[in-house]
Amino acid sequence: MSPTIAIIGAGPCGLTLARLLERKGVDYVVYERDESDDSNRRGGSLDIHAETGQLALKEAGLFNEFKKHARYEDTSFAIANQQGERVFQIGQARDAPEIDRVLLRQILLDSIPKEKVRWNHVLKSVTLEQDGQHILQFTNGSSASGFKLVIGADGAWSKVRASITPAKPQYSGNHYIESRINPDSPYYPTMVSKVGAGTLMCLGSSKEIVTQRQGNGSYRIYLGVTVPENFVRGGIVDLEDTESTRRLFLSSEFFGNWAEELKDLIRYSEDFRSWPLYYMAPEAVSWNSVPGLTLVGDAAHVATPNGEGVNCAMADALSLASKIATYGTDALDRAVVEYEEDMFRRGVEHIKSGSTFLT
Structure with missing residues (x-):
């Protein structure tokens, strides 16, 4: 049955x-x-x-288990411009802890x-x-x-x-190109000192670079770009070729005129992956x-x-x-x-x- x-x-x-x-x-x-x-x-x-996810976990009887792993220190959030100048920042005041x-x-x-x-x-x-x-x-x-x-x-x-x-779903016209900087990267100590906990969102020229700390201490990097839907699947960029991918996104077509410290996020990123953005x-x-x-x-x-x-x-x-x-x-x-x-x-x-x- x-x-x-x-x-x-x-x-x-x-x-x-x-x-x-x-x-x-x-x-x-x-x-x-x-x-x-x-x-x-x-x-x-x-x-x-x-009021949503936590409430569901409470009703499920799992909130205490969730709290054992939730990262309240990563609720900090900042917005910067394409020169890396922070224009908005909040600390650990939000009741929205992170979890992988x-x-x-x-x-x-x-x-x-x-x-x-x-x-x-x-x-x-x-x-x-x-x-x-x-x-x-x-x-x-x-x-x-x-x-x-x-x-x-x-x-x-x-x-x-x-x-x-x-x-x-409809294609939004935008992609995230996801990558990461791991603790064994030579750039990692600089990443920790400049970004720290939580999420940093850098905006400018209809583009975006987001960094977000993960539970194992690594950082995920998201490059937000406006590109055709077939940008990756159509072979416009080969994300398996790490060096050519870095060169493309460091070019004037994408992030070439951004601050050097933000371009370092691309220079030291690894494991590029595509995330086309869709919506209903x-x-x-x-x-x-x-x-x-x-x-x-x-x-x-x-x-x-x-x-x-x-x-x-x-x-x-x-x-x-x-x-x-x-x-x-x-x-x-x-x-x-x-x-x-x-x-x-x-x-x-x-x-x-x-x-x-x-x-």
Whole structure:
């Protein structure tokens, strides 16, 4: 007999929902594309907000465990211009401590039974049978059905979404090129002295350089640039060629006229990766509720980075779990309708507050 609910995606959103359902005694299963719980160790640092992400963790009974690992010292935030002159700065006053994404995910994974997560299940499609049942088809050749509710927590390129709405993410016109400076870098002591804890955002000429300290002391560097969608995939830049990548971004086309100390962040960066920025049109975050299906997090309302993404997603998980607990598993359609009304409002606000610094 199939569990009552299928959750597609074992990121912070899907796992928060799973943990909340676990505590409420609702049967579920999580399907995740990763091969195992340690096969994806990438991801940056997340600031978890009191009224959303922290509230969800409290309801999940995990807040004390979260606090053991949360970095309150990294809540400091500064804005500088392209000459490196700081024009705004706040210290450790915000109740939005940082935690590495992989660590938050592990806390959530450890809080639910291991057999509730099915690894190496990449969702291929969701089909509707004549009896009204949704069948999940996976790329490994397996399938699953018999669920009363399938929840897409499968990110911006959700496969569940296609069975609910034709809406798709749009390219924003902007990319982050992500890299890092590790503690073994010769530049690391200078990085610590000049940047220190928290996040530094440098803005100028429709570009951006962001530095953010991670839990292991390393720094992630994000180069924000306005480039074509195929900038990386189309071969305009080869991020595997570290030296040519550095030369390109140090050229006059990108950051050549920025302060030397900021260009040093590029000179000493390693492991360049592409992060094209997509978003859902606000008017697309609304649809007629589909019995047996719904979306949470980026699957419903992906936005350009604004510091709210994981918090909005965890708020979705809390809202949906609460509605399910209120109406019970025999009235899931009613629970979903009320959840979606709440989520639509929150999702549109989230998208509209997305970063616009590059436009």
